[in-house]
Each structure stands twice: as structure tokens, then as C-alpha cells.
Amino acid sequence: MKTKIDVQNLNLWYGKNHALHGINLDIYKNKITALIGPSGCGKSTFLRCINRMNDLINNVNIKGQIIIDEKNIYDKDVDEVSVRKRIGMVFQQPNPFPKSIYENIAYAPIKHGIVKKGKSCDELVEKSLISAGLWDEVKDKLQEPGTSLSGGQQQRLCIARTIAVEPDVILMDEPTSALDPISTEKIEALMLELKKKYTIVIVTHNMQQAARVADYTAFFHMGDLIEYDETETIFVNPKQKKTEDYITGRFG
Amino acid sequence: MKNKNNPFYDPSLKKRHASAKRFKFFAISSLVIAISFLVFFISDMLQKGLPALQQSYIQVEISYNQKSIDSPRSAIDRSLRRVVSRAEIRQIPRKIENNPQLMNTTKFEWILADDQVDQYVKGNYYKLKNKDKKKIDELKKQGRVELKFNSIFFTNGDSKIPEFAGIKSALIGSILTLLVTIMVSFPIGVMTAIYLEEFAQDNKFTQMIEVNINNLAAIPSILFGLLGLAIFINLFGLPRSSALVGGLTLALMTLPIIIVTARAALRSVPDSIRQAGYGLGLTKIQVVRDHVLPLAFPGIMTGTIIGLAQAMGETAPLIIVGMIAFIPDSPTSITEAATVMPAQIFTWAGMPERAYIEKTAMGILTLLTVLISLNTIAVYLRKKFETKW
Numbered sequence: 001m002k003t004k005i006d007v008q009n010l011n012l013w014y015g016k017n018h019a020l021h022g023i024n025l026d027i028y029k030n031k032i033t034a035l036i037g038p039s040g041c042g043k044s045t046f047l048r049c050i051n052r053m054n055d056l057i058n059n060v061n062i063k064g065q066i067i068i069d070e071k072n073i074y075d076k077d078v079d080e081v082s083v084r085k086r087i088g089m090v091f092q093q094p095n096p097f098p099k100s101i102y103e104n105i106a107y108a109p110i111k112h113g114i115v116k117k118g119k120s121c122d123e124l125v126e127k128s129l130i131s132a133g134l135w136d137e138v139k140d141k142l143q144e145p146g147t148s149l150s151g152g153q154q155q156r157l158c159i160a161r162t163i164a165v166e167p168d169v170i171l172m173d174e175p176t177s178a179l180d181p182i183s184t185e186k187i188e189a190l191m192l193e194l195k196k197k198y199t200i201v202i203v204t205h206n207m208q209q210a211a212r213v214a215d216y217t218a219f220f221h222m223g224d225l226i227e228y229d230e231t232e233t234i235f236v237n238p239k240q241k242k243t244e245d246y247i248t249g250r251f252g
Numbered sequence: 253m254k255n256k257n258n259p260f261y262d263p264s265l266k267k268r269h270a271s272a273k274r275f276k277f278f279a280i281s282s283l284v285i286a287i288s289f290l291v292f293f294i295s296d297m298l299q300k301g302l303p304a305l306q307q308s309y310i311q312v313e314i315s316y317n318q319k320s321i322d323s324p325r326s327a328i329d330r331s332l333r334r335v336v337s338r339a340e341i342r343q344i345p346r347k348i349e350n351n352p353q354l355m356n357t358t359k360f361e362w363i364l365a366d367d368q369v370d371q372y373v374k375g376n377y378y379k380l381k382n383k384d385k386k387k388i389d390e391l392k393k394q395g396r397v398e399l400k401f402n403s404i405f406f407t408n409g410d411s412k413i414p415e416f417a418g419i420k421s422a423l424i425g426s427i428l429t430l431l432v433t434i435m436v437s438f439p440i441g442v443m444t445a446i447y448l449e450e451f452a453q454d455n456k457f458t459q460m461i462e463v464n465i466n467n468l469a470a471i472p473s474i475l476f477g478l479l480g481l482a483i484f485i486n487l488f489g490l491p492r493s494s495a496l497v498g499g500l501t502l503a504l505m506t507l508p509i510i511i512v513t514a515r516a517a518l519r520s521v522p523d524s525i526r527q528a529g530y531g532l533g534l535t536k537i538q539v540v541r542d543h544v545l546p547l548a549f550p551g552i553m554t555g556t557i558i559g560l561a562q563a564m565g566e567t568a569p570l571i572i573v574g575m576i577a578f579i580p581d582s583p584t585s586i587t588e589a590a591t592v593m594p595a596q597i598f599t600w601a602g603m604p605e606r607a608y609i610e611k612t613a614m615g616i617l618t619l620l621t622v623l624i625s626l627n628t629i630a631v632y633l634r635k636k637f638e639t640k641w
Contacts, residue, residue: 051531053527053530053531056530058453058454081533081534081535082533083533084530084531084532084533085532085533086533088531088532089527089531090531091524091527091528091531093524095522095524095525095527095528096528097525097528097529097543098525098543098546098547107532107542108532108533108534111534111538112533158528161528161532162531162532165532165533
């Protein structure tokens with residue numbers, strides 16, 4: 001089993017508020033890792049450290065290392081823009097650009113120089129939509145606005161958009177919390193499909209979801225990583241009392 | 253009792269409903285008052301201004317010869333000299349110069365009547381000698397006095413002869429001035445807004461800039477005139493009274509409005525769009541230019557149009573930089589002396605001749621027409637560029 005992301009002693013402060021306390025974590029390649037925990041426990045903050053989205057916020061101070069492919073992404077010679085290209089992100093609310101379905105997917109790859117406008121771009125759009133399981137539903141209306149799709153379709157469009165820039169890792173921040181059960185099921189099936197090619201890290205409030213899709217689960221509480229193990233171990237045989245309390249619904 | 257068998261009876265409700273009704277009544281009355289002011293103003297302007305669309309013309313015999321070149325007055329019969337426009341008499345030598353074939357001919361021509369005659373024909377207050385009045389009555393019977401469409405109003409610049417005065421030079425001056433204003437204030441304003449909203453860090457310095465910009469939007473416009481005078485004319489030595497200086501001064505005034513509204517438009521773009529862009533590894537400029545700006549564009553347009561409409565109606569700062577000058581010929585470049593429509597209206601409103609009243613009203617109507625068409629174009633553009641969201 002290969003480690004894809006090696007987090008070493010990661011600390012994060014929002015101003016004076018110490019939000020992440022020395023996180024150490026190995027995220028494995030081609031696995032789905034779920035981050036669970038009560039609201040405000042730092043799991044989303046941690047997720048956003050992996051693709052340096054926290055750099056966009058003022059007053060954030062990060063210490064520690066996140067080593068991806070033997071390179072610390074917080075090294076001075078690493079540009080955060082190129083980190084985000086390699087490490088894609090899907091958000092809680094589906095957020096397609098207010099452009100056509102085609103442009104939603106094609107925009108970033110063209111800007112990154114992955115494809116040029118024309119046939120190769122058409123192929124990439126088709127490939128991405130097929131990977132996201134959306135192609136059959138939208139192939140006849142690629143020029144319609146992305147916002148005209150239903151919520152679940154929009155979220156799969158966002159996934160297709162992320163895949164199109166050919167990342168190694170996909171981060172998902174509660175990707176199904178705004179969706180109905182049927183759309184959620186489709187996204188979960190898609191995640192299981194995608195892990196063959198990508199490493200996936202998902203933040204979720206839904207413990208059944210973590211149990212259903214994740215290979216590994218990390219439990220966060222108050223900015224600490226309480227426990228990290230195979231999902232089955234976490235859910236069936238947790239070592240920490242706090243984990244057990246949370247999973248059995250005694251707090252959180 | 254009614255309330256005994258009605259479980260929904262609530263004694264306080266009557267009072268609460270009455271209060272709602274009272275509020276509605278006051279709201280509607282305010283609306284009615286506001287609308288009636290507007291209706292009164294527009295109908296008054298129409299009533300006063302529409303007669304200016306017509307001008308009295310008189311058919312007279314003009315003799316073109318050497319004598320009328322030396323003394324143009326002699327070209328027209330003595331009894332008619334006082335009832336035709338001085339402007340027409342002045343032009344007789346030039347007509348011959350432009351068309352030598354006219355020499356030594358006499359022709360019956362329709363020419364402009366004097367402004368007092370015009371007022372008499374339109375039934376307004378007039379100052380005419382009895383002799384001249386009788387002459388006009390006589391001509392009228394012969395069908396030699398007519399009200400014709402006043403194209404002069406739209407093809408001439410200002411004139412001290414009322415029947416010969418027009419809005420054209422002021423209109424062109426306004427357009428040139430506004431062009432300078434928009435070219436300067438739009439890019440600078442939008443760029444500033446983008447920088448402050450998307451790039452700048454939120455610290456004491458940017459907060460200070462923000463407070464100052466908001467304050468600038470509320471500064472009396474005449475102070476911008478003084479600023480324009482001090483900087484553009486006295487310091488940079490740009491030509492006084494010119495559309496360039498006027499436009500730059502108005503740009504100073506419009507800038508804060510554009511910045512404030514553009515920032516509001518940018519702020520209203522949901523942050524999820526930016527997150528989506530950054531999450532794909534796009535650079536700041538790609539996110540802002542291709543995803544944020546298109547969504548904010550309609551709002552930015554609206555702010556710009558509001559700013560420009562205000563600039564268009566502005567007089568005070570332009571008086572300070574000398575744009576109230578008497579401009580008979582339309583300016584052809586932004587460095588020539590020019591005046592603008594509101595300044596022209598201001599000048600006409602102060603003229604003693606009765607005929608300028610209708611010119612003033614017509615000037616206001618023209619200004620309003622231009623403003624309304626500007627706004628219409630803005631609404632159209634807004635609708636056209638609005639992204640379905």
C-alpha cells in the first residue's frame with residue numbers, strides 16, 4: 001500500500017485560534033479516506049490544507065508539512081496554483097460556473113494547456129462526462145447552462161470538471177449533503193469507480209456514508225486527530241472512547 | 253355575541269389591521285404625490301417647450317445686388333425690415349458670395365421672422381410696434397406668415413438672436429465631455445473596484461481608502477470643479493472651457509460612484525464561484541476575469557450609467573472650469589471651447605428675451621430625452637449581457 005499524502009505535524013491558526021493541533025496522517029493511494037467528526041472539529045480546515053485553499057483566507061498561519069509525491073507542498077518553491085491543479089476539489093454546494101456545460105469542463109484544461117480548442121477538447125469533455133456518469137444525460141445539451149441541471153447532476157458536473165484537469169487526488173467537502181438520497185447514491189457509486197484512478201479524501205457528516213464508501217476513516221475532534229484506522233476498525237472496534245461515543249451517537 | 257361562537261375571534265386584530273391599512277394609505281399617498289410632481293413638471297415643460305419646435309417664417313422679397321452686399325438691410329423692403337430676423341439679413345452677403353448667380357436678381361423667399369413676431373404669432377406676450385403688428389396681420393391674411401418646423405434649434409449653436417439659437421453645440425459639447433468622462437472614469441473605477449474587492453488585503457490602509465471613497469461620493473460637486481480648475485487648468489495647463497477639462501472634472505466626480513457600485517456588484521457574486529475556480533488551479537486573474545466579472549458586469553453597468561447620468565446633468569463644476577461660455581459653433585475636438593446642455597439651459601434661463609423661455613424648456617426636454625435614451629441603452633445592454641443564473 002502506497003502512501004500518497006504524508007501529513008507531518010500540521011498546525012493551523014486562524015489568527016490566534018489554534019484550529020489544528022499537530023496532525024499526523026498518511027493517506028493511501030487509490031483509497032477513499034473519510035474525515036468525520038462534529039461541526040467545527042477542523043476536518044474541513046484540514047481538507048483545505050491539502051490543496052492550499054486556506055492560503056486564500058487572511059490571517060491563516062500554517063506550520064508543518066504535507067508531503068505529496070516526496071515534495072512538501074508548503075515549501076517556498078511550490079506554487080499553490082499548481083498544487084490545486086494536481087489536487088482537485090469538489091464542494092458542498094454544487095457550484096458550476098454560470099456558463100454552458102461544455103465550457104464548465106473545457107475552461108480549466110484549456111487554461112492549463114492540457115488540450116487546445118477543437119477536437120481534442122471535445123474528446124476530453126466527453127471523456128470527463130463519461131467518467132462522471134453524466135454523459136448520457138447531457139450529451140444532447142452541452143451548450144445549455146450548467147445551472148440548468150438538477151442538483152445531483154450539477155454535482156456530477158463539478159466532479160467531471162475536476163477530473164478534466166487530470167488531478168491525482170480529489171478532495172470532496174461534504175459532496176452529498178445538499179443532495180437527495182438517489183443523487184447521493186449515484187455520487188457514492190461514482191466515488192467507488194473513481195478510486196481506481198484517483199486518491200479520494202472526503203469530509204462527511206453522514207457516518208453511514210463513511211461506512212459505505214471509505215477504506216480509511218479519520219475521526220477529528222476539537223482540532224485533534226483522535227483516531228485514524230481502517231473504516232471497519234473505526235466503526236466496529238474503535239480504540240478511543242471519544243470515537244466510540246461519537247459513532248454510537250452519544251455526542252456530536 | 254359574535255365572539256362567543258367564533259373560536260377565531262381576536263379583539264386586538266381590528267386594531268392591528270387598521271394600522272396596516274393606515275400604513276398602506278400613507279405609502280400610496282407618498283407615491284401619488286411623487287408621481288404628481290413628476291407629471292406636473294413634465295407637462296409644464298412640454299407645454300412651454302413644444303412651441304419651440306415651431307418657428308415663424310415670413311415670405312419676403314429679397315433683392316440681391318451690390319447695394320445689399322454693402323448694406324444688407326436694404327435688400328428687404330423698408331416695412332418688412334423690422335419683422336424679419338436680423339440673422340437672416342446678416343446672411344444675405346454671404347449667400348451671394350456662395351452663389352454668384354444670385355447677383356442682381358430678386359426672389360420671394362421664406363425667411364425667419366423676428367422673435368417678437370414669433371411670440372405674437374404663437375399668442376404669447378410680445379413687444380411690437382402697432383405698425384409692425386398691422387403689417388404681420390396683413391401678411392397673415394396673404395398667407396405669407398407660417399409656423400414651420402424649427403430645424404434651426406437642432407442644427408445651430410447658441411446665438412444672441414433668440415430665433416437663431418439652437419442646442420446643437422451644447423449637445424455635441426455634452427457628448428464630447430461625457431466621452432472623456434467615460435473613457436477616464438470607467439476603466440479606472442472598475443480597476444480600482446476589482447483591486448479593492450478581489451486583490452487587496454483587508455487591513456487598516458484599505459479600510460481607510462474605502463472610507464475615503466465613500467466620502468468622496470458625497471462631496472458637493474462644485475468642489476470637484478475647483479479641484480479640476482486647480483489641477484487640470486492651473487497645474488497641467490489644459491485648455492480652459494474645453495470638453496477635455498470638463499470631462500476630466502466630471503470623471504473625478506463619477507469615479508467614487510462607479511467604484512462603490514462596482515464593488516457592490518463584485519461582492520454580490522457568490523464566493524462559491526471563486527472557490528470553484530481556485531479549486532481547479534486557476535490563477536486569480538483567470539477567476540476574476542472569466543468567472544466573476546461576467547456575473548458582476550450588469551451591476552457594474554448600472555452603476556456606471558447612474559454615474560454618467562449624474563455627470564450629464566451636472567452644471568456647477570463645469571461653470572468653474574469655464575464651460576458656460578458662449579459657443580455659437582459646435583466644437584470639433586475635445587480641446588476646443590465647448591459648453592454642455594445643462595449649462596446652455598442655465599444660460600438661456602437667464603436671458604431677458606421672452607423667446608428664450610421656450611428654448612429653455614425645449615433644452616430641458618432634449619436633455620431628458622438624451623438621458624432617457626442613455627438609460628434605455630443601458631437597460632438593453634444589461635439584459636443582453638445578463639448571464640442566466
